[in-house]
Amino acid sequence: xxxxxQHPSWVICKSGTSVKIECRSLDFQATTMFWYRQxxxxxxxxxxxxNEGSKATYEQGVEKDKFLINHASLTLSTLTVTSAHPEDxxxxxxxxxxxxxEQFFGPGTRLTVL
Amino acid sequence: EDQVTQSPEAxxxxxxxxxxxNCSYTVSGLRGLFWYRQDPGxxxxxxxxLYSAGEEKEKERLKATLTKKESFLHITAPKPExxxxxxxxxxxxxxxxxxxxxxxxxx
Numbered sequence: 001x002x003x004x005x006q007h008p009s010w011v012i013c014k015s016g017t018s019v020k021i022e023c024r025s026l027d028f029q030a031t032t033m034f035w036y037r038q039x040x041x042x043x044x045x046x047x048x049x050x051n052e053g054s055k056a057t058y059e060q061g062v063e064k065d066k067f068l069i070n071h072a073s074l075t076l077s078t079l080t081v082t083s084a085h086p087e088d089x090x091x092x093x094x095x096x097x098x099x100x101x102e103q104f105f106g107p108g109t110r111l112t113v114l
Numbered sequence: 115e116d117q118v119t120q121s122p123e124a125x126x127x128x129x130x131x132x133x134x135x136n137c138s139y140t141v142s143g144l145r146g147l148f149w150y151r152q153d154p155g156x157x158x159x160x161x162x163x164l165y166s167a168g169e170e171k172e173k174e175r176l177k178a179t180l181t182k183k184e185s186f187l188h189i190t191a192p193k194p195e196x197x198x199x200x201x202x203x204x205x206x207x208x209x210x211x212x213x214x215x216x217x218x219x220x221x
Contacts, residue, residue: 006157034208043211043212043213043214044211045211046208049208093157093158101146101205102148103160103209105150105157105158107156107157108155108156110155
């Protein structure tokens with residue numbers, strides 16, 4: 001299957017700082033990538049859809065100025081959590097669309113904001 | 115709004131004890147139902163895609179089936195390595211996930 005990587009796998013930061021998470025498709029090109037957030041013992045919630053070369057589409061309730069998404073190439077999308085606060089601590093997972101609607105997921109990034 | 119409900123929330127099985135997981139859904143236009151396996155601290159791993167009622171797919175000890183209102187994931191003679199959270203998701207221009215069923219298989 002298609003391989004998606006994320007970096008870093010975990011990050012700890014101080015409140016008020018910004019954190020960037022990278023999502024890469026390793027063996028294919030992805031015009032569309034997705035960013036999800038997962039809180040403990042809960043399922044994945046879609047945050048935004050990232051389209052190469054255009055602005056991301058955010059889900060209702062997700063602050064686009066806080067969660068900046070850039071999809072500058074066909075193999076890389078980045079999520080920047082700006083001015084992070086403890087309530088932003090979560091497991092962030094990206095996925096890349098293959099074909100019409102199948103998605104392959106990255107291994108996730110654990111963010112802890114102190 | 116699309117809704118996906120999985121049951122049970124948790125399932126504890128003895129090795130070799132077959133069982134089924136349920137995923138019921140309401141969606142305006144189903145363009146695919148997906149099953150994923152998620153291990154703790156990892157991203158979801160793709161298992162199956164089902165597109166139409168009556169469709170079945172198998173992979174090792176897992177078999178997924180689909181009706182117009184629900185999908186089942188059957189685990190036959192499970193082994194401890196089948197322990198994981200199994201997620202169901204429906205696709206209607208975006209993936210909507212259920213809360214998952216956490217399966218624990220004891221040796």
